Amino acid sequence: MKKRVFFIVAVLLAAGLLLTSGCGINPNNKDAGGNGPVAAETFKARMGIVGDGATVSGKLEALESAVLVPKIAGKVATINVDIGSKVSAGDVLLTLDAKELAAAMGQAEAAVALARSAREQAQASLELARADYEVAQSNFERGKLLMAQGAISQSDFDNKFALLYRNSEARYRLAREQAGSGVDAQYSQALAALQLARANYANSIITSPISGVVTAKNIKLGEMASTSSQVLSVDNLDKVVVVASVGESQVNQLTEGQEVEVKIAVVSNGLFTGKITNISYAANQLSKSYPVKIQIENPGHVLKPGMFAEVRLPGSGAEVLMVPREAVSSKEGKQYVFVVENGLAKKSEVSCGKSDGKNIMIVSGLKVGDEVVVSGVEDIQEGTRIAVKPAGS
Numbered sequence: 001m002k003k004r005v006f007f008i009v010a011v012l013l014a015a016g017l018l019l020t021s022g023c024g025i026n027p028n029n030k031d032a033g034g035n036g037p038v039a040a041e042t043f044k045a046r047m048g049i050v051g052d053g054a055t056v057s058g059k060l061e062a063l064e065s066a067v068l069v070p071k072i073a074g075k076v077a078t079i080n081v082d083i084g085s086k087v088s089a090g091d092v093l094l095t096l097d098a099k100e101l102a103a104a105m106g107q108a109e110a111a112v113a114l115a116r117s118a119r120e121q122a123q124a125s126l127e128l129a130r131a132d133y134e135v136a137q138s139n140f141e142r143g144k145l146l147m148a149q150g151a152i153s154q155s156d157f158d159n160k161f162a163l164l165y166r167n168s169e170a171r172y173r174l175a176r177e178q179a180g181s182g183v184d185a186q187y188s189q190a191l192a193a194l195q196l197a198r199a200n201y202a203n204s205i206i207t208s209p210i211s212g213v214v215t216a217k218n219i220k221l222g223e224m225a226s227t228s229s230q231v232l233s234v235d236n237l238d239k240v241v242v243v244a245s246v247g248e249s250q251v252n253q254l255t256e257g258q259e260v261e262v263k264i265a266v267v268s269n270g271l272f273t274g275k276i277t278n279i280s281y282a283a284n285q286l287s288k289s290y291p292v293k294i295q296i297e298n299p300g301h302v303l304k305p306g307m308f309a310e311v312r313l314p315g316s317g318a319e320v321l322m323v324p325r326e327a328v329s330s331k332e333g334k335q336y337v338f339v340v341e342n343g344l345a346k347k348s349e350v351s352c353g354k355s356d357g358k359n360i361m362i363v364s365g366l367k368v369g370d371e372v373v374v375s376g377v378e379d380i381q382e383g384t385r386i387a388v389k390p391a392g393s
Contacts, residue, residue, distance in 0.1 A: 037387035041375040042340055043327060045366045047319045050359050056292075058244035060264070060307045062235035063295065064210045070096065070225045071203040079221055081232070085214045090207055093214070093232055096225060098204035105201045108194035115190035119183040122175070129168070129175035136168035212236035213301070237301045242274060242309045245289035250313055254279055254292065261312040262296060267303060272296050274311065320353065320361045327374045328352060328360055337366065338373040338380050345373060345384040 074096030081093050143161030146152045152160075216233035225231055242262060246254065254276055262274040274294035283290050294311055296303060327337050328350065335352050338345040350365030366372070373380055380386070 037343075037385040038345075038376060038379055039387045039389045040373045040377075040380065041390075042371045042386070042388050043324050043374045045321055045323050045362060045368055045370045045372060047368060048322045048359065049319055050322050050354055050356050050361045054246070054250055054313050056244040056246055056311050056313060058242045058294075058309055058311065060240045060296075060303055060305050060309055061243055062212070062215075062237055062305050063239040063241055064212065064236035065305075066209050066212075066234045067230050068093070068206055068208075068232040068234070069230055070206060070227055072096070072200060073224065073226050074098070074204060076219055076221055076223050076225055076231075079217070079219075081214045081217070083214055083217050086212075087208045087214060087234060088211045089209060092205055092207050093234075094206040094219075094225075096204040096206075098201055101197070101201040101204055105194070105197040108190070108197040111190040112187070112194045115183070115187040119187045122178045122183045125178065126172075126175040129172040133168045133172035136165045140165035206231065208234050210234055210236055212238075215305070235305060237298055237303070237305075240296050240298045240303045240305065241277070242294040242296065242311055244292050244294065244309075244311050245284065245287060246292055246313065247289055248283070251279065251290040251292075254313065258314075260294060260314065262294060263310045263312070264303060264307055265310075266307055271312075272303075321363075321366060321368060322359045322361055323366070323372050324374045325355055325358060325360045327372045327377070329377055338377060338384075339366070340371040340373060340386050340388070343385055345380050345382065345386055347382045 076094060077097045078095045079093070080091075081087060087093065140161050143152065143157045147154065147157045212234045213236075214232060215235045216230070218229065219225055219231045256276055256279060258276045260274050260276060261271045263271055274296045276292060277295045278291075278293040280291040292311075323337065328335050329337070334349055336347055336349045339348045340346075348365055348370075351363040353361030353363050355361065373386065
């Protein structure tokens with residue numbers, strides 16, 4: 001009898017343990033029948049700005065760049081810089097062998113000196129002839145008066161006054177001709193030849209037109225430089241420019257002077273601040289996009305021409321109804337969210353708009369204040385009980 005009672009008690013205890021374990025909460029926060037609450041984070045739909053900007057790409061260029069090509073051909077005599085050398089505007093970077101050019105310039109200078117001397121002599125002769133002419137003219141007028149008064153004869157007037165006057169007038173006319181276009185033309189020609197000789201000689205000296213850094217050197221000492229080959233390049237890297245292209249829907253949202261974020265991944269994971277300095281008024285005929293230039297300060301010269309850059313353009317900034325992107329699920333071409341009402345999940349179909357990867361615009365299907373599930377959505381069905389848990393738990 002005692003053994004039978006012990007057996008019955010053992011069976012009842014075992015059954016009680018099974019019932020107790022069946023009523024416990026499983027790892028998915030559901031009971032065995034699926035009626036237990038599911039712990040999930042929620043979000044109340046609200047008005048906000050969904051990043052409606054765009055990212056465009058481009059390459060960096062130096063703000064100022066100079067490619068140096070000789071104006072005359074010649075043998076390289078000196079090179080004063082190397083790649084990476086810092087230079088100022090006007091610094092002599094390279095010279096060509098210019099012995100013949102220097103000699104030609106010397107000859108031209110001598111020719112100018114001779115022409116100047118000839119012109120000065122002609123001017124002096126002209127002044128002397130003018131003075132003689134003025135004296136002879138005065139005497140001629142006085143002689144006519146004396147002859148009219150009967151003080152001198154016609155013969156005396158002709159020999160002493162008229163003849164001298166005619167001779168001085170002829171000398172004065174000749175001096176004016178010699179001091180006129182003839183010597184002036186010779187002097188002008190000599191001066192022009194000197195200017196040409198000096199220009200040719202100056203072309204043998206290659207200077208930097210801008211301040212910056214030498215970024216290319218394509219010739220060596222003693223080599224022949226031609227008028228068709230680049231010998232040096234100088235870039236001003238204190239500021240660089242991103243040249244990008246934007247679409248017609250974006251171009252009118254931009255203004256010159258507007259600041260934008262620029263990412264240059266090869267240099268830094270952070271963002272650089274750029275300023276829009278130029279917006280084209282005409283689209284590129286091939287790409288149908290509008291070129292835009294964004295200028296970036298580059299004091300440390302860490303940004304180099306040719307680097308790839310991404311420019312984040314701002315959007316319109318208009319507020320829209322939004323929820324986190326993970327709250328929205330898709331099935332059979334439809335989008336939906338789970339709205340929490342009275343602790344239960346209610347499946348609601350929604351129409352979505354733009355997304356910035358974090359938040360998504362809700363066009364229809366929700367209103368401000370609707371509480372939607374944003375975590376564990378895959379474990380939730382219509383009517384699932386929701387236990388709201390703090391974000392990040």
